[in-house]
Amino acid sequence: xxxxxxxxxxxxxxxxxxTLSSAISLRRPxxxxxxxxxxxxxxxxxxxxxxxxxxxxxxxxxxxxxxxRDMALMRRMEIAADSLYKAKLIRGFCHLYDGQExxxxxxxxxxxxxxxxxxxxxxxxxxxxxxxxxxxxxxELMGRQAGCSRGKGGSMHFYKKDSNFYGGHGIVGAQxxxxxxxxxxxxxxxxxxxxxALYGDGAxxxxxxxxxxxxxxxxxLPAILVCxxxxxxxxxxxxxxxxxxxxxxxxxxxxxxxxxxxDALAVKQACKFAKEHALKNGPIILEMDTYRYHGHSMSxxxxxxxxxxEISGVRQERDPIERIRKLIxxxxxxxxxxxxxxxxxxxxxxxxxxxxxxxxVDT
Amino acid sequence: MLAIIRQTVSxxxxxxxxxxxxxxxxxxxxxxxxxxxxxxxxxxxxxxADPKVFLIGEEVGEYQGAYKISKGLLEKYGLERVRDTPIxxxxxxxxxxxAAYYGLRPVVEFMTFNFSMQxxxxxxxxxxKSNYMSAxxxxxxIVFRGPNGAAAGVGAQHSQCYxxxxxxxxxxxxxxxxxxxxxxxxxxxxxxxxxxVVFLENELLYGESFPVSEEALDSEFCLxxxxxxxxxxxKDVTIIAFSKMVGYALKxxxxxxxxxxxVEVINLRSIRPLDRATINASxxxxxxxxxxxxxxxxxxxxxxxxxxxxxxxxxFLDAPVERIAAADVPMPYAAxxxxxxxxxxxxxxxxxxxxxxxxx
Numbered sequence: 001x002x003x004x005x006x007x008x009x010x011x012x013x014x015x016x017x018x019t020l021s022s023a024i025s026l027r028r029p030x031x032x033x034x035x036x037x038x039x040x041x042x043x044x045x046x047x048x049x050x051x052x053x054x055x056x057x058x059x060x061x062x063x064x065x066x067x068x069r070d071m072a073l074m075r076r077m078e079i080a081a082d083s084l085y086k087a088k089l090i091r092g093f094c095h096l097y098d099g100q101e102x103x104x105x106x107x108x109x110x111x112x113x114x115x116x117x118x119x120x121x122x123x124x125x126x127x128x129x130x131x132x133x134x135x136x137x138x139x140e141l142m143g144r145q146a147g148c149s150r151g152k153g154g155s156m157h158f159y160k161k162d163s164n165f166y167g168g169h170g171i172v173g174a175q176x177x178x179x180x181x182x183x184x185x186x187x188x189x190x191x192x193x194x195x196x197a198l199y200g201d202g203a204x205x206x207x208x209x210x211x212x213x214x215x216x217x218x219x220x221l222p223a224i225l226v227c228x229x230x231x232x233x234x235x236x237x238x239x240x241x242x243x244x245x246x247x248x249x250x251x252x253x254x255x256x257x258x259x260x261x262x263d264a265l266a267v268k269q270a271c272k273f274a275k276e277h278a279l280k281n282g283p284i285i286l287e288m289d290t291y292r293y294h295g296h297s298m299s300x301x302x303x304x305x306x307x308x309x310e311i312s313g314v315r316q317e318r319d320p321i322e323r324i325r326k327l328i329x330x331x332x333x334x335x336x337x338x339x340x341x342x343x344x345x346x347x348x349x350x351x352x353x354x355x356x357x358x359x360x361v362d363t
Numbered sequence: 364m365l366a367i368i369r370q371t372v373s374x375x376x377x378x379x380x381x382x383x384x385x386x387x388x389x390x391x392x393x394x395x396x397x398x399x400x401x402x403x404x405x406x407x408x409x410x411x412a413d414p415k416v417f418l419i420g421e422e423v424g425e426y427q428g429a430y431k432i433s434k435g436l437l438e439k440y441g442l443e444r445v446r447d448t449p450i451x452x453x454x455x456x457x458x459x460x461x462a463a464y465y466g467l468r469p470v471v472e473f474m475t476f477n478f479s480m481q482x483x484x485x486x487x488x489x490x491x492k493s494n495y496m497s498a499x500x501x502x503x504x505i506v507f508r509g510p511n512g513a514a515a516g517v518g519a520q521h522s523q524c525y526x527x528x529x530x531x532x533x534x535x536x537x538x539x540x541x542x543x544x545x546x547x548x549x550x551x552x553x554x555x556x557x558x559x560v561v562f563l564e565n566e567l568l569y570g571e572s573f574p575v576s577e578e579a580l581d582s583e584f585c586l587x588x589x590x591x592x593x594x595x596x597x598k599d600v601t602i603i604a605f606s607k608m609v610g611y612a613l614k615x616x617x618x619x620x621x622x623x624x625x626v627e628v629i630n631l632r633s634i635r636p637l638d639r640a641t642i643n644a645s646x647x648x649x650x651x652x653x654x655x656x657x658x659x660x661x662x663x664x665x666x667x668x669x670x671x672x673x674x675x676x677x678x679f680l681d682a683p684v685e686r687i688a689a690a691d692v693p694m695p696y697a698a699x700x701x702x703x704x705x706x707x708x709x710x711x712x713x714x715x716x717x718x719x720x721x722x723x
Contacts, residue, residue: 073474116465150498159497166464167497177454178489181461182678188443188467195461211454219446 041266050255053273057125102320106267115315119198130165134353144360171205183223202233220282248287261288401543408503450565456482463505473509484716490559491534519693524658530634537634541609543573548586589636597627602653615711650681651718660688669709685714
C-alpha cells in the first residue's frame with residue numbers, strides 16, 4: 001500500500017524507499033495486497049451480437065502473483081508429464097496444455113467453485129485450477145490408486161465433483177451437450193450459477209454442439225461455450241477444417257466474444273462478462289485465441305504441420321507467463337529474483353509430487 | 364398367493380385355482396391395465412415423489428407422447444419438467460446425461476430405439492462408463508426409454524432390436540418389461556436406480572391389457588433389477604424370452620401342453636444384469652433350452668444365454684440349445700415377408716419339439 005503511493009516519486013527515490021521499506025517491512029507483502037490496479041488487455045475484444053466488455057481490467061498484486069505462480073506450476077507440471085511419458089511411466093494418451101494456461105487460470109479468477117466446468121481430454125491444468133493436487137495428477141497419470149480417478153481413468157478422465165469439475169472427456173465434442181446439461185440442471189435447481197463447456201477448434205464443427213446450442217438458446221440455459229482455439233485440430237489447421245474459423249460467430253443467433261486467450265486478464269474479463277450475460281440472457285460463446293506448444297498429444301511431434309518458427313514466435317511474443325511476469329515487474333510488484341524463486345519453488349513442488357506418486361503401487 | 368391367481372388369468376392355462384384364493388377379493392374383478400397405462404402411472408408416480416425427475420424427448424409434452432405414454436404429464440407437472448425437444452437425439456441425450464451428472468434424474472425418451480443410435484455415444488461413453496472412469500465420483504441416474512424392436516410394417520430402419528447391443532456394455536442396466544406389472548415395477552425401479560438404465564419397451568405391447576395385483580398398484584411398488592420371472596412352470600423344456608416374445612412363448616407352451624410337453628417359460632425382465640442363476644436352475648431342471656428373441660441372431664441375447672448354460676450347466680443338457688431369432692436380413696416391408704422375418708409361435712413349437720427329439 002505504501003509502495004503504490006511511492007510510485008509517484010522519481011524512480012531513484014522510489015527504489016531507495018523501496019529498499020528502506022522492505023528492510024523495515026512497511027511494504028505489505030504482495031501475496032495479500034489487494035490494491036486495485038487497472039490493466040489494459042493486449043487487444044480489444046471483438047464481439048458478435050453483443051456489446052464487448054471494456055478492455056480495462058481491474059486486478060491487484062495478489063491476483064497477479066497468484067496468476068504467475070499457478071501458471072508456472074501448470075507449465076512445470078506439463079513439462080514434467082512430458083518427461084514421465086518419455087520414460088514410459090505414463091501410457092496411452094497424454095495431451096498437454098502448456099501454452100494455454102491463461103485460459104484455465106483467467107477463467108477460475110472470474111467464477112466460483114459453484115460454477116461448473118467441463119472440458120475434453122486436455123484437462124490436467126483445468127483440474128488443478130479447480131483445486132486438484134499435483135499428487136492426484138501424477139498418480140493418476142501413472143495409474144496409481146492415489147490418482148484422482150484411482151488409476152481407472154487416466155490422463156483424459158480427471159474429475160473433481162466437489163469443485164463442480166465434470167471431466168475429462170475423450171470423445172471430441174461430447175462434452176458440449178453435457179455442459180449444456182449441467183447448465184440445464186443449474187437452472188432447474190434455481191442455482192444462479194453457470195456452466196462452462198470447453199472445446200477446441202477441432203470440436204467446433206461437431207453437429208452435437210449445434211444441437212446443444214439450439215436447445216440452450218431455446219430454453220435460455222446459463223451455458224457458456226468456450227472454444228479454446230489453438231488453431232490446430234490434431235494435425236489439421238483451422239482453415240482446412242472450418243469454412244468459417246470465426247468460431248465466436250458460429251453460434252449465429254447466439255452472441256459471441258473473441259478473446260486473446262494468452263492474456264489471463266482478458267480471459268478473466270471475458271468470463272466475468274459471459275457469466276453475467278448467461279444468467280440473464282442464455283448461452284454465449286467465448287473464443288479464446290490460444291496456442292499449444294506441444295503437439296496434439298505425446299504421440300505427435302507437433303512440427304509436421306506447423307513450423308518451429310511459428311511455435312517459437314508465439315513463445316516469444318505471446319507467452320502467458322511472460323506476459324504476467326512483465327506486468328508484475330513493470331508495476332514493481334516483485335523483483336526478478338522473487339519470481340525466479342517462485343519458479344524454483346514450483347519446480348520443487350512438482351518434483352516432490354512425482355516422487356510421492358511413485359511411492360504408490362500400481363492400481 | 365396373488366402370483367398364482369396372476370398366472371392363472373394371464374396365460375389361461377388349466378390350473379386349478381384354489382377356492383380359498385378365489386373367494387378372497389380386494390375388488391370384484393381383478394384390475395386390468397394396459398402397458399401404456401402402466402408406464403404412464405409409473406412416470407406420474409415417480410415424478411410426483413421426486414422433484415428431481417423430469418422427462419425430455421420428442422413430442423412428450425404437448426403431443427402427449429408419440430405413443431401417448433406421457434399423456435397428461437405436461438398438464439400435471441408443467442413445462443419445466445416435461446420438455447419437448449427438437450429432433451436432435453445427440454444433443455438432448457447429452458443434455459440429459461449432463462443434467463444427471465449434476466444430480467437430477469432425467470427420463471430421456473427416444474421415439475424408437477432406432478433413433479438412439481444417433482445418441483449412442485452419450486449412452487455408452489458419457490453415461491455408462493462415467494461412474495467407473497471417475498472411480499465413483501460421478502453417478503448418472505438417467506433412464507433412456509422408448510419402444511424397441513419391430514412394430515408392424517415400419518420397414519428396415521424402424522424395426523431393429525437393440526437388446527444385445529446395449530446388453531453388452533458394462534455400466535448399463537438394460538430392462539425389457541413384458542406385462543403391465545413388469546412395466547410398472549421395472550420403470551419405477553429404473554427411475555430410482557443411481558445408474559444409467561436402458562429401458563426397452565415394445566410398441567405392439569402398449570395396447571395390451573394385463574391383470575395387475577393390488578401390490579403392483581402401490582406407489583412404492585418396484586421390481587428387483589436383474590431377476591427373471593418364471594411365467595409358467597414346466598419340466599420338459601425351458602423357453603427363455605423377453606418382451607413381446609414372452610407372450611408368444613406362453614402360447615407355444617399351451618400348444619405343446621396338448622402334445623404332453625411341459626414347457627417352463629422364463630420372462631427375462633432384465634438383459635443386463637442377466638439372471639444366470641434362474642436360467643441355469645431351470646435348464647438343470649428341464650435339461651432342454653430354447654431361447655427366443657426378436658433381434659438379429661448373430662451376437663444376440665440367445666448367444667449369451669447359450670454360452671452361460673454351456674459354461675455352467677453343460678452336463679445337464681440333453682439336447683443342443685435351440686436359438687430362435689429374427690431372420691438375418693433387414694426387416695422387409697411386405698406383410699408376408701415381415702411375418703417370415705420375425706419369430707412366430709410355430710417356430711418355438713418346432714424348436715421345443717426338436718429339443719425333445721420329437722418329429723416336427
